[in-house]
Amino acid sequence: MKFTKTAISIVVIGVLIVSGFLGYQKFTKTSKEIKKTAVKTGTLKIDFSIDGKTVIDRRDLKFTVSGKVAKINVKEGQEVKRGQYLMALDTQDVQKNIQKDLKDYQITRNNFDQTTQVTYPSGAVNDTVKRILDNNQSTLDKSVLDVEIRDIALKESYLYAPIDGIVSAINIREGETTNTQNSTSVITITKPGSLTFEAYAEDTDVLKINKEQKTVVKIDALPGTTYSATVDFISNLATVDANGLSSYKVRALLTDPKATSLLDGMTGQIQFITKEKTGILIIPNGAVTRKDNKSFVTKLYQGKPQETVVETGFTDGKEVEVVSGLALGDEIILP
Helix, strand or coil, rough: HHHHHHHHHHHHHHHHHHHHHHHHHHHHHHHHCCCCEEEEEEEEEEEEEEEEEECCCEECCCCCCCCEEECCCCCCCCECCCCCCCEEEECCCHHHHHHHHHHHHHHHHHHHHHHHHHCCCCCCCCHHHHHHHHHHHHHHHHHHHHHHHHHHHHCCEECCCCCCCEEEEEEECCCCCCCCCCCCCCEEEECCCEEEEEEEHHHHHHCCCCCCCEEEEEEEECCCEEEEEEEEEEEEEEEECCCCCCEEEEEEECCCCHHHHCCCEEEEEEEEEEEEEEEEEEEEEEHCCEEEEEEEEEEEECCCEEEEEEEEEECCCEEEEECCCCCCCCCCECC
């Protein structure tokens, strides 16, 4: 009997120990599962982004007359000044044609002068004579136009730099022939420091954009880096795609000094900030509950949870501004 009581006592003690251990584990586990965060200062903003790419100010030049390239006076990468001679076609044929046209003009002019100086008997100037004079005048005018056209062709056989810039591409070699049917440029001049970012905004987004907005650009090839920018153009003309959807060209100047390292045609996004508040107290949106038209959070006060009334303000959907009820560094319990 004594052995039985001792055994029972041992069992009871064991049960108490196990229960206590399990209770401690449960308490410890519960304590560890409590999620909390501290009130911090930060920035909240509402924004939206549009895909686009970088664009550099460029001039794609080509000849407006056909001919063989006789001289290329620059090379790729070279800096040029506005008006600098770049390239020329072989002008021998044009010059010879001008000389021929000038001789034809002189002959026509002499014939015209001779015709007009003929003295006709009184009453002899009839419709036939008038037609002869008119035809001679037309022939003279045509000779003048032939000379002028040849002169234009001679001038168009030379290319000059339209801006200060850099020779970024030369797409033809000396001795090769260019013609007016070819739409490809023969030389491209770009303007350093002229990089912009262009995107096309849908009609629902373009109405949210204005030139006073804070804007940043992100480049796909450089994740984590942003470039400050300023909107300088919003088109009022729609670009309609194959599905009938309208979009509007938006251009931003890249004002960030580090943007000089970017290149033409880099893809990315332009971010438009529609509302922003900085240096405010913020907490996660999910920490706030509503009851009786009031906002509450559960604050840890001396290690104990305490329901606290707070006044909230601006939110970006993830975090919310705390206007009153909490101080910087206060700890709150998350659900």
